Amino acid sequence: MFRLLSKLLPLTLALCLVLASCHSAGTGPAPSPSPGGPTQTLDAAQFDSLLDQQPLSVESASYVVQDQQYKALFPDMLQATVRNGTGETVTKAVVAFAAWDINGNPVAIEAKYDFIRGFYIREVTFQDLAVPAGETFGERYGFKIEESCRVARVKAIAVGCETSGGTTWTNPCYEAWLQLYEGVGFSEHRTVEVPLELVSPSPSPT
Numbered sequence: 001m002f003r004l005l006s007k008l009l010p011l012t013l014a015l016c017l018v019l020a021s022c023h024s025a026g027t028g029p030a031p032s033p034s035p036g037g038p039t040q041t042l043d044a045a046q047f048d049s050l051l052d053q054q055p056l057s058v059e060s061a062s063y064v065v066q067d068q069q070y071k072a073l074f075p076d077m078l079q080a081t082v083r084n085g086t087g088e089t090v091t092k093a094v095v096a097f098a099a100w101d102i103n104g105n106p107v108a109i110e111a112k113y114d115f116i117r118g119f120y121i122r123e124v125t126f127q128d129l130a131v132p133a134g135e136t137f138g139e140r141y142g143f144k145i146e147e148s149c150r151v152a153r154v155k156a157i158a159v160g161c162e163t164s165g166g167t168t169w170t171n172p173c174y175e176a177w178l179q180l181y182e183g184v185g186f187s188e189h190r191t192v193e194v195p196l197e198l199v200s201p202s203p204s205p206t
Contacts, residue, residue, distance in 0.1 A: 037195055037196065037197070038195070038196040039193040039194060039195055039196055040193070040194055040195075040196050040199045040200075041191050041192070041193055041194075042191060042192055042194050042199070043188070043189065043190070043191050044180065044187075044188050044189075044190055044191075045188070047173075047176070047177075047180065047192055047194065050173065050194065050198070050199060051157060051158075051173060051177075054085070054158065054171065054173070055084075055085050055086040055087075055161075055169050056082060056083070056084060056085065056086060056090070056093060056158035056160075056161050056169065056171070057082065057083050057085060057158060058080050058081070058082055058083075058095065058156045058157060058158055059081045059082065059083050059136060060080070060081045061078070061079070061080045061081075061097065061154040061155055061156035062078075062079050062080075062154055063076065063077075063078060063079075063099070063151040063152070063153075063154050064076065064077045064078075064079050064142055071147050075112040075144040075145065075146075075147070076144070076145055076146075076147050076149070076151070077142025077143060077144050077145065078097045078099065078109070078122070078124075078142060078143045078145060078151070078154055078156075079138065079139075079141070079142040079143075080095050080097070080138045080154075080156040081136050081137075081138045081139050082095060082136060082137055082138045082158055083134075083135075083136045084131045084132070084133055084134065084135055084136070084137070084161075085133070085134070086133060086161065086163055086167065086169065087133050088133060088163035088164060088165045088167060089130060089131060089132055089133065089163060089164040089165075090129050090131040090137070090161050090162070090163055090164075091128070091129050091130065091162055091163060091164050092125070092126065092127055092128075092129060092161060092162040093125070093126045093129060093131075093137070093158065093160070093161040093162075094123055094124070094125050094126070094158075094159040094160050094161070095123070095124050095126065095138070095156055095157070095158055095159060096121055096122065096123045096124075096156065096157050096159050096174070096177075097109065097121070097122045097123075097124065097143060097154060097155070097156050098120060098121055098154070098155045098156075098181040098182065099149065099151045099153065099154050099155075100151070100152060100153040100185070100186040101150050101151065101152050102150070102152040104153075104185045104186040104187065105185055106120050106182075106183050106184060106185065106186075107120075107149050107150065107151055108120060108149075109121075109122045109143075109145055109149060109151075110145060110146040110148070110149055111143070111144065111145060111146075112144035112145055112146055113144075118149070120182050120183040121178065121181075121182050122143060123159060124143045126138070126141065130164075153186055155181055157171065157173075157174060157177045158171055159171055159174055160174075172195075172198055173194065173198060176192045176193070176194050177192075179192050179193075180192045
């Protein structure tokens with residue numbers, strides 16, 4: 001019996017090593033930034049500059065008053081202009097909004113006719129798009145909100161998108177953006193920790 005086990009043990013170990021090497025050699029999507037890895041501290045302006053370099057970036061975000069009197073027909077809106085830098089045609093995109101009042105306090109954004117309590121972050125999905133590479137979208141759209149929200153300042157971020165080529169992009173900086181803006185008073189002096197690999201990506205092999 002002992003002699004049989006001594007023969008089987010090396011075979012078992014060899015099989016485990018083969019399986020482990022096959023698993024590690026598998027292909028798949030690029031890994032997300034490693035949690036607990038090195039980070040860099042960025043202020044709001046530096047973080048915005050980082051977001052401007054992404055495949056999908058928000059060029060501007062604003063609070064739009066369509067009509068001062070007939071708000072039932074023409075509600076106030078949150079609006080964002082988004083640039084497509086993916087190199088492909090964007091067919092679907094998600095944009096998130098945060099808002100503050102005139103005193104810099106966070107606003108719970110209530111959608112028009114939603115009858116649901118407000119949220120400090122509102123994600124808006126743009127469906128059935130056909131935005132060519134290098135072009136912008138969002139100028140003719142808006143997220144309709146209740147006038148009681150009293151918005152004075154708006155920030156927005158591209159959360160992700162899909163392209164006609166089947167590419168799906170998810171913003172790796174979205175969590176950092178939430179830490180910077182979700183449910184907190186607005187300040188240009190706030191800072192956020194961003195994974196170093198996002199701030200200074202490794203150069204592509206030549």
